[in-house]
Amino acid sequence: MTAKAVSGHRALAAAALLGALLPLAFAPFHLYPVAFILAAVLFLLWEGCSPRRAALISFVFGFAAFAAGCYWLYISIYGFGGAPIPVVVLLMLGGFVLQGLYLAVAGYLAGNLRVESRALRWCFLWPAAFTFVEWLRTWVFFGFPWLGLGYGQIDGPLRGWAPVIGIHGVSLVTLIIAGSLLTLIRGSRNDRLVAGLALAVVGTTSIALYDREWTVAAEDELRVGLAQGSIPQDRKWLPEQLRPTLQLYGKLTFTDADLDLVVWPEVAVPAVADRVQGYLDALDEQARERGLQLYLGILTRDADSGQYRNSLIGLGQSRAEYHKRHLVPFGEFFPVPDFARRWMRSAGLPSQDTLAGERAQPPLPVGSHSMAPSICYEDAFGTEQLDFLPEASLLMNVSNDAWFGDSIAPHQHLQIAQMRSLEAGRPMLRTTNTGITAFIGADGRIVARSEQFEIDVLRASVRPHTGSTPYMRTGNWVVIVLCLCLIGFGGYLTRR
Incomplete structure (x- = not known):
């Protein structure tokens, strides 16, 4: 299944369903494996798409995710703020559209990173594009850091990465796992070897970091x-x-x-x-x-x-x-x-x-x-x-x-x-x-x-x-520079 196979409105409906399910990865549901599955399917929907098509799919995904995960904004705006219904609708739709546009940027970047290797695309380049945009939406236009993928891993096996590379680093590792799982299912033999190696490195490092104490x-x-x-x-x-x-x-x-x-x-x-x-x-x-x-x-x-x-x-x-x-x-x-x-x-x-x-x-x-x-x-x-x-x-x-x-x-x-x-x-x-x-x-x-x-x-x-902790000394810059390097490398290979 790709966006070409699931054409037209069905691909957009699938993206909306994926987004609506994303809040299950976070509290109070704590179903952290959902993030791996949904991200992998989103990558599959991106496969074979033009940049504009991937951006549209991502916009629908982001809009649905925040509409489902941040519906509670209406309680403060209308229930306690007393804003008129048209103002409530305008503010909430505007907020969800903005969050969808952030994700559209990720899709557009992914659509432009058309390297031949699926393992490189799915395991590294597309996770980097998604993570970079997740970081952008924490500060561009005032910032709204809710529903960062890494938050869902606070009780999961990736939690040990947080003191080392922070929330966005955990998001990146989450997406690398998602891309690797997709590659194991849909990639070539060589692609599966790369994905298996990526999962092995992530898995052993996660075990080593899981209960590591950095402070006294x-x-x-x-x-x-x-x-x-x-x-x-x-x-x-x-x-x-x-x-x-x-x-x-x-x-x-x-x-x-x-x-x-x-x-x-x-x-x-x-x-x-x-x-x-x-x-x-x-x-x-x-x-x-x-x-x-x-x-x-x-x-x-x-x-x-x-x-x-x-x-x-x-x-x-x-x-x-x-x-x-x-x-x-x-x-x-x-x-x-x-x-x-x-x-x-x-x-x-x-x-x-x-x-x-x-x-x-x-x-x-x-x-x-x-x-x-x-x-x-x-x-x-x-x-x-x-x-x-x-x-x-x-x-x-x-x-x-x-x-x-x-x-x-x-x-x-x-x-x-x-x-x-x-x-x-x-x-x-x-x-x-x-x-x-x-x-x-x-x-x-x-x-x-x-x-x-x-x-x-x-x-x-x-x-x-x-x-x-290591994160205390470096902040987000290690992860963001890594993402930019991967995106730049992917762009270079695409245009070579």
């Missing part, structure tokens, strides 16, 4: 509590809800006298800091008396511009601040012309830009250690946490996945956080408003987790980690 646990432990207030999103910002929210988080913080650190979720305090300064001062004093370090999410106001910032502030043993650097487009800032912003204001829609924090910010202290902070989906951008490493010995993410209700989004987000821990060889403290709050080990495995939509203080003893 400290001798001391931190007793940590992660507060999950589970405030319904539709009530969080009601004026009458402010006092009960403050009382609840205060109670969750100080009921256990044995904790060294307590972390509240993103904007756990639904107010601007200068409006609740008395409450914050009281928290600070009480935390100091108990020898406690407290970090809480709150809005702060920039003194110069007057704009709001999405912030983490530290109280108690150390006073510190972190301001969110990577803002959510159409959520925290609106890249639209002035006339559109005026219309949004007149329609009662959010239109005010949040101020992004500076790129260079110090890690947050906790005792003799420090933490690499991230807010919301900042933890989806793996290289951004490298700014704090190797100095930071812990990772910390605060989020509010209540925006997406009881959908698959919180599970996907937790899986992304697991990858960040695995890449850095650092435990992560992850607290969210309605779940899934979790302690993640330095090996990327979940140590403890809360139930969703329950009030809880998740407690655990955590050992900070020091040292560096």
Whole structure:
């Protein structure tokens, strides 16, 4: 079967089905072998296609994958954002079309890499093209790193590659396996020998890396509590809800006298800091008396511009601040012309830009250690946490996945956080408003987790980690340069 054999609309229907099945490779389904199968069939659909035809097939695949895997965007845009239906449809279709266009670029590249050897195409060149485009979509046009193929391997046999070559490296290895399996089935004798060798190298290396420890646990432990207030999103910002929210988080913080650190979720305090300064001062004093370090999410106001910032502030043993650097487009800032912003204001829609924090910010202290902070989906951008490493010995993410209700989004987000821990060889403290709050080990495995939509203080003893993983030193550049070299080599052979 190729796109020529499955001609016309049937090939596009097959691509749509493949894309719609892709979310099964990720949390909460965890069917990681699905990624190998779907990628192999996609490569088969590319076979024999013109660049434009391969691009169209890939566009349909990408559109369907993100429509099925990120349907939950409508919950935040419509359910909580209150946007009119036409705006919801426009934003969601626009987002899915954009993601489809990224994949179309991968298909177009693959269609231009028409070397004679199937093993070279399927095992190396096409995986490189796909991986390169996956990297592009993490930063071009604001970036949206969801559904990177490597995330599905967090519980699979390829997990050991993450501390060495990162998420995109895991994606590349996933695609090499997919291409090799296809070559074993459809390739010539010589092609099958190459594919078998590729699988042997990947397999033995995966075994060697599987439980390799790159960082070292400290001798001391931190007793940590992660507060999950589970405030319904539709009530969080009601004026009458402010006092009960403050009382609840205060109670969750100080009921256990044995904790060294307590972390509240993103904007756990639904107010601007200068409006609740008395409450914050009281928290600070009480935390100091108990020898406690407290970090809480709150809005702060920039003194110069007057704009709001999405912030983490530290109280108690150390006073510190972190301001969110990577803002959510159409959520925290609106890249639209002035006339559109005026219309949004007149329609009662959010239109005010949040101020992004500076790129260079110090890690947050906790005792003799420090933490690499991230807010919301900042933890989806793996290289951004490298700014704090190797100095930071812990990772910390605060989020509010209540925006997406009881959908698959919180599970996907937790899986992304697991990858960040695995890449850095650092435990992560992850607290969210309605779940899934979790302690993640330095090996990327979940140590403890809360139930969703329950009030809880998740407690655990955590050992900070020091040292560096190979990925921490090189970031994505090893994989991206390798992909570019393979694409360039394939282009050279095609035109020779």
